[in-house]
Amino acid sequence: MNEASLLARVPASRRGLVLGIGDDAAIYRPKADEDLTFTTDLFIENVHFRARGPGAISAEQAGYRAMARSLSDAAAMGARPRFCLVSLSLAPWTTVRWFDGFYRGLLGLADRYGCTLAGGDLSHTPQVVCDVMVCGSVPKGKALRRDGARVGDVLYVSGSLGGWRHRPMPVPRLDVARKILGRATAAMDVSDGLALDLHRMCLASGVAARLDVTPPVLRGATLEEALHAGEDYELLYTAPKGVRMPGHRLGTIEKGPPGRITLLGKPLSPHGYDHFESRARS
């Protein structure tokens, strides 16, 4: 099949867009008083997922997870997803059935959050490569950044951690994002493990953090996985003491060398899941 006939199989949708798929570019008309957030995430066979052999996931699951990665980044900014661009490079082993299943998983999740497919590109490589760009909108000046944590703030996580092995279809926390928007001082998603991501938030904010409790752990996962495994997609956020917030209270932001984290009084190493250093994992 050629590109046009493959793309014809993808359901059309134009909600919120002046112009969707089919021209040189999509056109979006911004609303007054909105900031737009932009994120893009690669999802690659044999790096982020396996499509064949042991540990293989289905085409639908692959599409779901490719979209979940980018939606989670929108959630981490407190943004409401608006539209996405999806570049997909197919491998020689992929079939039309796999292609359809992949888009079904991807668009099913996108649709749930009002994220319209506005365009993309299609090509071929020895293994499947997908790049998903999500544009979200947030009231002007209200985006949740990772550099806003202040000394004395309380630190929260939105749910249990342990890595994608224990939750293959993680839900992007757009519901939590809506609740904490306007109240949180900083937020990010846990994509490379709590220890590494909290370290990054502290570095960006120029603060240290003290974890007074161990984080909630996914059923079947270890504390080690909850601290250092990747792709949880729970949100990590801070708010001033006294502000009522959803989620699990983990500890406090404190003065100290930027990026330093302690867990129950002991230093916590900021190692985590760096996709680039971990070819062998997953």
Place this chain on the structure above:
Amino acid sequence: MNEASLLARVPASRRGLVLGIGDDAAIYRPKADEDLTFTTDLFIENVHFRARGPGAISAEQAGYRAMARSLSDAAAMGARPRFCLVSLSLAPWTTVRWFDGFYRGLLGLADRYGCTLAGGDLSHTPQVVCDVMVCGSVPKGKALRRDGARVGDVLYVSGSLGGWRHRPMPVPRLDVARKILGRATAAMDVSDGLALDLHRMCLASGVAARLDVTPPVLRGATLEEALHAGEDYELLYTAPKGVRMPGHRLGTIEKGPPGRITLLGKPLSPHGYDHFESRARS
């Protein structure tokens, strides 16, 4: 090297952005009365370019061409580039020197048109895969679409054609885009050959086209290449008779079966360069 240390090598730039690289997403604050255009294009080793062996291009040329593809799509909409997201998957053979050269070529071209690097992703694959998303802005309602050609309009091309083999560093026609904005009825870029792209414009507009002259041909290229080769990045556009336009006059938009094209009175087959059907063609 890990992802953080590789990304630290990419020059930072924030022009026009509330927040650039380093958070979960970039933040862009739209201006009143602007529409935003969005396009993304894959640029893949052994599909769109060769990095080693016969026909190899340099790292800088590869970066340049990866960016040129998406900037050309912005030009085709009449848009001014604002920012880009770059996802790059490196191959085992790539070196830090290649990485630096690639970004030098890519950002050098982006900078020339005020297109700020706002984010992206980094991973690894057996061959280099790059996906470049460009956001452009255009006055509200003024974007140049491909569905606006009307019977009686004159058809133009911005320059000589013949395919990338004869012009390895094509210039995205953002200068022409500025001149025809507000005057052209339809526009697109010639990325898959004049015959196929004009066919697409005619299909989108529900019209036919008559080429009264052969298109201008690049030095060293054949007429066949000018009609059917890919990645020219010249603009193809229409305007009502009597409106002064830059470029070469090719013919007229006429009534007829949508998509039909004639050249000097004979039917012109809309075959072109479909990346998906042409694995063998570099």
